[in-house]
Amino acid sequence: MNSIAAAHAPDVKIPLAHILTGAVAALFGGLLLLWQGPALLRHPLGDFRTLALTHLFTLGWLAMTITGATYQLVPVVLEVRLHSERLARAGYPVLAIGVALMVAGFWAARLTLLIPGALLAAVALLVYAGHMAVTALPSPAHRMHRLFFLGATAYLTLVCILGGLMVAEFRWGFLHVDLLPAHVIAAILGWATLLAMGAAYKLTPMFALSHGHGEGAGTAVFALGASGTLLLLVGAVLGWPASATALIGLPLLGAVVLFLRDQWLFFRSRYKPRLDVGLRLVVVACGYLGLTALLGWADLAGLLRLPPAALVILAVLGWCGCLVGGQTYKIVPFLVWFHRYASQAGREKVPLLREMYDERVAGVGMWGLAAAGLLLSAGTGAGIPWLLRLGALAWLGGYGALAYNLLQVLRA
Numbered sequence: 001m002n003s004i005a006a007a008h009a010p011d012v013k014i015p016l017a018h019i020l021t022g023a024v025a026a027l028f029g030g031l032l033l034l035w036q037g038p039a040l041l042r043h044p045l046g047d048f049r050t051l052a053l054t055h056l057f058t059l060g061w062l063a064m065t066i067t068g069a070t071y072q073l074v075p076v077v078l079e080v081r082l083h084s085e086r087l088a089r090a091g092y093p094v095l096a097i098g099v100a101l102m103v104a105g106f107w108a109a110r111l112t113l114l115i116p117g118a119l120l121a122a123v124a125l126l127v128y129a130g131h132m133a134v135t136a137l138p139s140p141a142h143r144m145h146r147l148f149f150l151g152a153t154a155y156l157t158l159v160c161i162l163g164g165l166m167v168a169e170f171r172w173g174f175l176h177v178d179l180l181p182a183h184v185i186a187a188i189l190g191w192a193t194l195l196a197m198g199a200a201y202k203l204t205p206m207f208a209l210s211h212g213h214g215e216g217a218g219t220a221v222f223a224l225g226a227s228g229t230l231l232l233l234v235g236a237v238l239g240w241p242a243s244a245t246a247l248i249g250l251p252l253l254g255a256v257v258l259f260l261r262d263q264w265l266f267f268r269s270r271y272k273p274r275l276d277v278g279l280r281l282v283v284v285a286c287g288y289l290g291l292t293a294l295l296g297w298a299d300l301a302g303l304l305r306l307p308p309a310a311l312v313i314l315a316v317l318g319w320c321g322c323l324v325g326g327q328t329y330k331i332v333p334f335l336v337w338f339h340r341y342a343s344q345a346g347r348e349k350v351p352l353l354r355e356m357y358d359e360r361v362a363g364v365g366m367w368g369l370a371a372a373g374l375l376l377s378a379g380t381g382a383g384i385p386w387l388l389r390l391g392a393l394a395w396l397g398g399y400g401a402l403a404y405n406l407l408q409v410l411r412a
């Protein structure tokens, strides 16, 4: 029980504020997708409104949620105190305001909103990255988890720098190279995927109570994932041909295969026979990761021609969406329980974690999250408006159930 909420953890309000704001952004993004998605299909990539929606999801929901979750998990996993709780607290409004301005600026195509918004969001994330690196570096614990975390943080720094340069390019037009592929690769593979894999190496065995399979091939997964991402990024900037990119995609494919094998072994050696909603979503997330990796590699090798937006959706809303959703179902009840009831446990009756939220609502919502990535990706890829709307509804159902349950947990 103590494992993710115990000693070293910061004030509970810091992770909760980020995670709840992320849930609001996820719902707002789903509504926007339902309302405007079909119109955006006509300009699937590069359109300012599409960019607004993309960053509402990637910054407003994903980065906000991950930032909050890591403020909680990193001190506990790496057995260190946050370098400065005050910095973490101050970063929250800067990131929230920055993302809101940035999304509004993209949506209205107004550089007067976009530039200050991007500046605030980038500064908030760069300070967060530096803060977390300073926190993690002296940690005596878990070399493998530290590698994933520091590697992902380095990629986040690159994402912000490239994103900032591209925003400046809109205004001053000084770049002579297309940085977009490098930005997207660094964001989705280097930052989000490496971080999600590192978290899964810690959290899956912890939540599934699996003791039979050590850390597996984690260090190799990190080495293959981080170097494969870098090669792909360089290849995209230099415009290497399909035969070369297919070859440099192999380390990434290898990282995914080893990671999925380790997750499977964690689940196989678990002591907890029944999988709750959180763990079932982790299994679905692994399915999404495998599918995205296969399709992505086939696309790189020229065997398939997939619209980039379809792959981005599978990775962000499918793989990250299910993993983040599943782990939110596990982390937030732990946090709130520990904060409210740890001192009373053993002396008086306190609720069980699963009694803090409505498992039936969570079970139905799970199907929404599980289906959303596929429906949205297929709807965007094939240009079918009703499929896109169905996907938006599924996402809203999944995240709506999660948001409802977060409120139940806060009230418990």
Ligand code: HEM
Pocket (backbone or CB within 6 Å): 044, 045, 046, 047, 050, 051, 054, 055, 058, 059, 062, 063, 118, 121, 122, 125, 159, 160, 162, 163, 164, 166, 167, 180, 183, 184, 187, 188, 192, 312
């Ligand atoms: C402060 C941080 C960020 C800034 C300033 C930023 C800025 C930008 C800009 C200016 C573009 C458009 C470039 C162009 O079309 O020429 C872009 C595209 C994109 N960014 Fe970001 N970004 C940031 C963070 C992120 C993160 C964290 C992710 C993902 C996890 C992300 C994912 C994407 C994607 C997928 C696109 C392509 C979308 C499309 O073309 O419709 N960005 N970003």
